[in-house]
Amino acid sequence: MTDPFVPWIPLQEPDFMLTGPLAGLRLAVKDLFDVAGMPTGAGNPRWLETHPAAADADAEAVARLRGAGASLIGKTVTDELAWSLNGTNAHYGTPENPAAPGRMPGGSSSGSASAVALGAADVGLGTDTGGSIRLPASYCGLFGLRPSHGRVPLEGVVPLSPSFDTAGALARDARTLREACEVLLGTSSDAPEPFTGVLAPRDVWDEASPEARRALEPAVDRLGLEIDTAPLFDEPDGLERARVAYAMIQAFEAWRSHGEWIEKAEPEFGPGVAARFSRAADVSAETEAEATRHRDRVTELLSERLSGGAVLAIPAAPGPAPEPEASIDREAVVRLTCLAGLTRAPALALPSGDVAGLPVGLQLVGSPGDDEALLALGEAAGPGRRSADQA
Numbered sequence: 001m002t003d004p005f006v007p008w009i010p011l012q013e014p015d016f017m018l019t020g021p022l023a024g025l026r027l028a029v030k031d032l033f034d035v036a037g038m039p040t041g042a043g044n045p046r047w048l049e050t051h052p053a054a055a056d057a058d059a060e061a062v063a064r065l066r067g068a069g070a071s072l073i074g075k076t077v078t079d080e081l082a083w084s085l086n087g088t089n090a091h092y093g094t095p096e097n098p099a100a101p102g103r104m105p106g107g108s109s110s111g112s113a114s115a116v117a118l119g120a121a122d123v124g125l126g127t128d129t130g131g132s133i134r135l136p137a138s139y140c141g142l143f144g145l146r147p148s149h150g151r152v153p154l155e156g157v158v159p160l161s162p163s164f165d166t167a168g169a170l171a172r173d174a175r176t177l178r179e180a181c182e183v184l185l186g187t188s189s190d191a192p193e194p195f196t197g198v199l200a201p202r203d204v205w206d207e208a209s210p211e212a213r214r215a216l217e218p219a220v221d222r223l224g225l226e227i228d229t230a231p232l233f234d235e236p237d238g239l240e241r242a243r244v245a246y247a248m249i250q251a252f253e254a255w256r257s258h259g260e261w262i263e264k265a266e267p268e269f270g271p272g273v274a275a276r277f278s279r280a281a282d283v284s285a286e287t288e289a290e291a292t293r294h295r296d297r298v299t300e301l302l303s304e305r306l307s308g309g310a311v312l313a314i315p316a317a318p319g320p321a322p323e324p325e326a327s328i329d330r331e332a333v334v335r336l337t338c339l340a341g342l343t344r345a346p347a348l349a350l351p352s353g354d355v356a357g358l359p360v361g362l363q364l365v366g367s368p369g370d371d372e373a374l375l376a377l378g379e380a381a382g383p384g385r386r387s388a389d390q391a
Helices: 045-050 060-067 110-118 134-140 174-185 210-222 238-265 271-280 285-306 330-343 371-381
Strands: 026-030 071-076 123-127 143-146 167-171 197-199 226-228 310-315 347-355 358-365
Touching: 026 060, 026 110, 045 238, 060 123, 060 174, 071 110, 110 123, 110 134, 110 167, 123 174, 134 143, 134 330, 134 347, 134 358, 143 174, 143 371, 167 174, 174 371, 210 310, 210 347, 210 358, 238 271, 238 285, 238 330, 285 310, 285 330, 310 330, 310 371, 330 358, 347 371, 358 371
Parallel strands: 026 071, 026 123, 197 226, 197 310
Antiparallel strands: 123 167, 143 167, 143 347, 310 358, 347 358
């Protein structure tokens, strides 16, 4: 396990003289975001070599947080081009998971999650395409928000799959997360409409281990809302078909984002990332179009089930953080994370239990635009003191 910060940029001392609603909070930024005067490495040495030595301006998400008084302390390790869920990097190592020592931190916002969990930062800025905030939040015992698609501008951020990519945040407590996300989202002062019920479909919950289900079920009860456990899909393979649609769209868009650079620059990737990009090159426009049609059907289904103010409550991961040499069932992970991406919905991960002393998180998914309501529900379900009580 390694330090969560990128090795080529020296750490900065926090500036506690800054003012604003986030004054006194230390900010760690995933190395997909431009920071003025610093290189953006995207987790790959060849990317670092073939792109500008320093960004001209902060990415909009970074600018919003810094403008609100957050003190940037450093940029953090990311899985290569953000296309992994383990938190490993073949070039820079695996950031530490202090909540589960010796185990994976989860990716691709692994460095930001590690920095926050270690107490080195109060807010970790990350991206979430297919679970890259929610999974490390679950593995590291953190709160994390994937916003509604499009709520946070992505100017100055290295893309992966633009129709899924979002920028969000991680924190050790719900209040700090809410404060940071209010800045990212540009939230109004109007109180959000509360949720009226919980959808906890048994077909989705079956993707988690029995131990994780037992650990998380009490957290659903603590939401204090009527619970509906009816299956989400009518057909037995409905969730798997949703995962396949997600995977095809993501692969098509990832190759469209980076294929030209890969063919020209010939970067060296770690095994998993290399295999995914190799397969992505073969995904046809026809396959992507059919997957998009299925995406629309899943979106319509979830919209119907959440109509009237319900929130979807499902495990954030199949179980706790795996050991480095463990065989990872990536498809099982994506079956739990793909619904928010497919439907462009916000999703909140909150620490909600443990399995053999290792944290596991609950994932709350709302309808698009429910970001503030999710943050309010998360704070009510898991309130915490502001990090370091620095305000």
